[in-house]
Amino acid sequence: MKILVTGGTGFIGRELLKHLTTHDVVLLSRSPEKAKQRLNYADLGNVTYIPNLDDLHDLNDFDAVINLAGEPIADKRWSKIQKNLICQSRWGLTEHLVSLIHASTTPPAVLISGSAVGYYGDQQQHPFDESLHVHSKGFPHYVCAKWEDIANRARSEETRVCLLRTGVVLGCEGGALQKMLLPYKLGVGGPIGRGKQYLPWIHMLDMVRGIVYLLNTEHAHGAFNLCAPHPVSNRHFSKTLARALKRPHIFFTPKWAMKLMMGESAVLLFDSIRAKPKKLTELGFHFSYSRIEPALKNLLQHHD
Known part of the structure; x- marks a missing residue:
């Protein structure tokens, strides 16, 4: 399969490329030479690097597009x-990809495009799946809703569209977990605010396996929650992380402090999103890590 990938040097993209070694990958990167150096562990000679889309007039040569780019x-x-x-880092590139798909006489069979569970906004303690209809004025919803709308314009009888409503991806090479580790290792980690807000987490392995599963499942289309079947409260997550690191769990960070430090973006920590991956599991996908305890144990086993 020949696949066009955007965002391949990002947190998820770097791991995804390890699972695409049997495919012919064309990777969009503003700095192809830097990308080659950064991805040398995943590039088995199957990756071609391009600096922009300007030389492409259509996507007739591609079987699939995986669009993960974004600030x-x-x-x-x-x-x-x-x-x-x-x-603009999301919308503009996605619009360009959609226009290239429309210009194709034999377009790619699938566009897999990024989004996030921030689409849902704060849902408090209520569990929900992809069928939830959302009307939110929050910035994360605004970003994701338009991003999804643009990607959906590529949909046709020839091209299916899968939207990745991604949760908090837990991995060793970056992301939220790496930022959390230092305070916990110092013994000052703990819940944020009251800790009742739900965290829709997913292990990196399941994230990339989920993308590959959607790539290969020809009847998959629409929005998918890419998060584990068992979201946990911030307090539960914090306590589990402290236990995994053998550190105390006695401190907490007040909400006002995070708002002072992060401003409006603090909603990313306090919105409660108890999302369930109903559509993905109904397709037959099996999570390697459906519970937070074994997921963190796996990710932290090589950490001092």
């Missing part, structure tokens, strides 16, 4: 400039 949403405070960067 990280949680790395910086949401200034007006940063919000615009978060939006």
Whole structure:
């Protein structure tokens, strides 16, 4: 299969490429030479690097597109400039891909495009799946809803569209878990606020296995919650992480402190999202890590 991948040097993309070694991958990167160096462990001679899409007039030669590119949403405070960067890095590229799909006489069979569980906004303690209809004024919903709408324009009888409503991806090489480790190792980790908000987590292995599963399942289409079947409260997660690291669990971070530090983006920590991966499990996908305890144990086994 010939696959066009965007966001291949990102947190998820780097791991995904390890699972695409039997395919012919064309990777979009603004810095192909840097990408080659960064991905040398995953590139078995099956990856071609391109700096932009300008030389492509259509996607007739591609069997699939996996679109994971986008400015990280949680790395910086949401200034007006940063919000615009978060939006345009997702929307603009996806619009370009959709236009290339429309220009194709034999378009790719599937577009797998990123999104996030932030689409749902704060749902408090209520469990839900992909059938939930959402009306939210929050920025994460605004970003994801338009991103999904743009990607869905590629849908046709020839091209199916799968949307990845991704939870908090837990991996060793970056992401949320890496940011959490230091305070916990220092013995000052703990829940954020009251800790009752639900965390829709997923182990990195299941994240990339889920993408590959959707790639290979020809009748899969629509939005999918890429998160484990058993979301946990922030307090439960925090306690489990502290136990896995053999550290105390006596401190907590007050909500006002996080709001002071993060501004509006603190909603990423306090929105309660008890999302269930109903559509993915109904397709027959089996999670390697459906519970948080073995997931963290696996990820932390090589950490000091």
